[in-house]
Amino acid sequence: MTIPEFKLERYFARYEFVAPYLMCSSDVETMRMADLLELADGPTREIWDDLTLGYTEYPGHPRLREEISGLYADIAPEQVTCFAGAEEAVFVTLSSLLQPGDHAIAFWPGYQSLYEVARAAGAEVTLIELREADGWAVDMDAVRKAMRPNTKLIVVNAPHNPTGALIPPRDLRILADLADDAGAHLFGDEVYRLLEHDSVDRLPAAADLATCGISLGVMSKAFGLAGLRIGWIASRDPEVHARAAALKDYTSICNSAPSEVLALIALKARETILARNRALVTENLARLDRFFLDHSDRFTWVRPRAGCIGFPRLRGDVPVEQFAEEMVERAGVLVLPGTMYDHPGGHFRVGFGRRNFSEALERFAAAL
Numbered sequence: 001m002t003i004p005e006f007k008l009e010r011y012f013a014r015y016e017f018v019a020p021y022l023m024c025s026s027d028v029e030t031m032r033m034a035d036l037l038e039l040a041d042g043p044t045r046e047i048w049d050d051l052t053l054g055y056t057e058y059p060g061h062p063r064l065r066e067e068i069s070g071l072y073a074d075i076a077p078e079q080v081t082c083f084a085g086a087e088e089a090v091f092v093t094l095s096s097l098l099q100p101g102d103h104a105i106a107f108w109p110g111y112q113s114l115y116e117v118a119r120a121a122g123a124e125v126t127l128i129e130l131r132e133a134d135g136w137a138v139d140m141d142a143v144r145k146a147m148r149p150n151t152k153l154i155v156v157n158a159p160h161n162p163t164g165a166l167i168p169p170r171d172l173r174i175l176a177d178l179a180d181d182a183g184a185h186l187f188g189d190e191v192y193r194l195l196e197h198d199s200v201d202r203l204p205a206a207a208d209l210a211t212c213g214i215s216l217g218v219m220s221k222a223f224g225l226a227g228l229r230i231g232w233i234a235s236r237d238p239e240v241h242a243r244a245a246a247l248k249d250y251t252s253i254c255n256s257a258p259s260e261v262l263a264l265i266a267l268k269a270r271e272t273i274l275a276r277n278r279a280l281v282t283e284n285l286a287r288l289d290r291f292f293l294d295h296s297d298r299f300t301w302v303r304p305r306a307g308c309i310g311f312p313r314l315r316g317d318v319p320v321e322q323f324a325e326e327m328v329e330r331a332g333v334l335v336l337p338g339t340m341y342d343h344p345g346g347h348f349r350v351g352f353g354r355r356n357f358s359e360a361l362e363r364f365a366a367a368l
């Protein structure tokens with residue numbers, strides 16, 4: 001199997017653990033394990049205390065799958081399969097659903113694995129461009145035109161990385177119908193779900209919309225628990241789970257036992273954790289809005305509506321990669337150049353989910 005380098009991850013590999021201020025992270029501030037354990041209710045604390053460290057059930061701990069199913073309107077626990085993070089779920093699900101001769105549709109700029117894994121599986125991928133001038137909206141006519149008789153997958157990431165944009169619910173419904181009519185699946189990467197800045201903006205999950213819908217979720221982003229490496233897919237199509245399970249036998253086999261229980265604790269305490277994280281994100285976003293207002297001569301800014309990342313554009317002639325490098329060297333502040341998404345437009349990804357954001361932004365502003 002050949003697959004190109006994951007540019008964004010390689011960039012993080014260079015800087016993530018050396019730059020003092022990460023101002024482009026896509027996850028919110030994490031927490032100490034001791035603080036998470038404090039949130040455990042009695043019965044879940046007992047599961048934690050009695051935990052043994054053998055292999056676990058391949059689709060995930062039954063209590064964990066039950067709790068995850070509660071995030072959806074119409075998903076049963078057996079319609080959930082867990083993975084090591086969302087990334088394993090993307091790899092396994094896309095690889096097991098696609099083969100040479102198939103066609104898939106995805107959007108760009110976007111999270112690289114969402115189209116690269118499809119290509120590595122042998123599928124031809126149509127990338128539909130999202131444009132800043134359109135507020136990063138999905139061009140639905142382009143999707144309709146891109147559909148082919150061999151289209152097997154439409155991949156939509158909402159809330160979106162890197163723009164924080166949300167597709168209108170009506171358009172999401174149309175994507176589900178297009179997939180359904182074509183006998184394809186709609187793969188909804190919903191890893192930033194639950195982190196809408198206004199909860200009325202929460203979209204229906206792909207898995208709830210249609211039998212062909214697959215929802216991807218994870219503990220990393222809205223919960224800030226990326227180190228657990230617990231992600232999942234939810235789908236009402238049993239074939240999706242069967243195929244994924246057969247491939248997962250070649251990747252992780254089953255999930256980390258401690259991580260499963262820690263994820264269960266976090267999901268049961270979700271109202272507390274999510275309220276804290278949403279407050280942090282909205283507070284930081286207000287700071288960022290003020291910053292971009294004050295510096296509108298230097299940057300453009302389409303305000304994200306969910307998650308903790310956005311995709312501003314650097315005005316002028318300085319290449320954005322050079323700008324990002326100068327910022328990390330002079331101010332210790334890491335932003336992610338859009339070139340890591342193969343995007344040529346002078347954009348960079350900014351992240352506003354961390355507690356030291358205000359200090360990072362001050363240093364960034366001073367270094368300008």
Ligand SMILES: Cc1ncc(COP(=O)(O)O)c(C=O)c1O
Pocket residue numbers: 026084085086087088090111157161189191218219220221226231
């Ligand atoms: C859109 C999207 N999907 C999937 C992932 C993978 O998530 P994880 O790192 O939790 O496996 C990410 C991580 O940044 C992402 O942004």
